[in-house]
Amino acid sequence: MIVCYLKSEVKNELKASIINKDIIGLVPTMGSLHKGHLSLIKNAIENCDEVWVSIFINPTQFNNESDLKNYPKNIKKDINLIKSVSKKIKVFCPEINEMYERGLNYKQYDFNGIDSKLEGKYRKGHFNGVATIVSKLFKLFKPNQAFFGEKDFQQAQIIKRLIDLEKHKTKLIICPTVREKNGLAMSSRNSLLSKKSRENSSIIFHNLNYVKTHFKKTDFDEIISKCIKSINSCDGFKTEYFEIVDSFSLSKQKKYSADKSYRVFVSVIVDEVRLIDNILLN
Ligand code: PAF
Secondary structure, eight states, X not given: OOEEOSHHHHHHHHHHHHHTTOOEEEEEXXXXXXXXXXXXXXXXXXXXXXXEEEEOOXXXXXXXXXXXXXXXXXXXXXXXXXXXHOTTOEEEOOOHHHHOTTOSOOOOOOOTTGGGSTHHHHSTTHHHHHHHHHHHHHHHHOOSEEEEEGGGHHHHHHHHHHHHHHTOOOEEEEEOOOBOTTSOBOOGGGGGSOHHHHHHTHHHHHHHHHHHHHTTTSOHHHHXXXXXXXXXXXXXXXXXXXXXXXXXXXXXXXXOOTTSOEEEEEEEEETTEEEEEEEEOO
């Protein structure tokens, strides 16, 4: 299996594919791969001639040093997992200097306000960091398709905007959230939870579904305070935000109107780990 560490190696690898007009698929990741990533990779294999997985823990998208320090890392295991899916997949796992030659800075983007909502309120600069690294990856790979998970729906909207702003010729593919048996959305951070908290985390998806059942007939504030109370009743759980928003603008909504599409978003701190999730309501 081909594993590249340098951009120059990637460019060399891509030469033949570009001449052959192969459809290039990119799955950007920060490693610690789980079934959610595998579903992105499988989707890419089905739709592309050549699939690349990038593994890079991007420092500029962390607004909290201990979050970056504690972020799970296991490159060898990740590479073996990818190999078990297909040896044809190519991997790019650069060192920090390779991606940030001129220091750890992010570019400031105009995301039309999407970046100041939900995650953006709690993670200052996070989306500029995400867009900076994804832009670097898009410029390097020039992928025809790039695969992201619906669990990070707001991130996917940011990438959509980045594609427009920088005129990348990449098609954004958003793949459905993969869940553990109890409903907890797959995330690399789940491995940091205690066994008990991981079990109790089923309460998050349970409450998202509660909203889906009731949002057409109940005042949003009433549903939200019920859900926050329910989640916070679990030992060590603290809801950071729980919002029903317009699916397109991601701005907070108060009550149901039949001509609109809604999503519910949540962030919960569990054992100092941030868990996020969201579902489409209609
Ligand atoms: O979703 C992630 O894992 C990261 O935000 C991404 C898109 C790989 C950028 O570092």
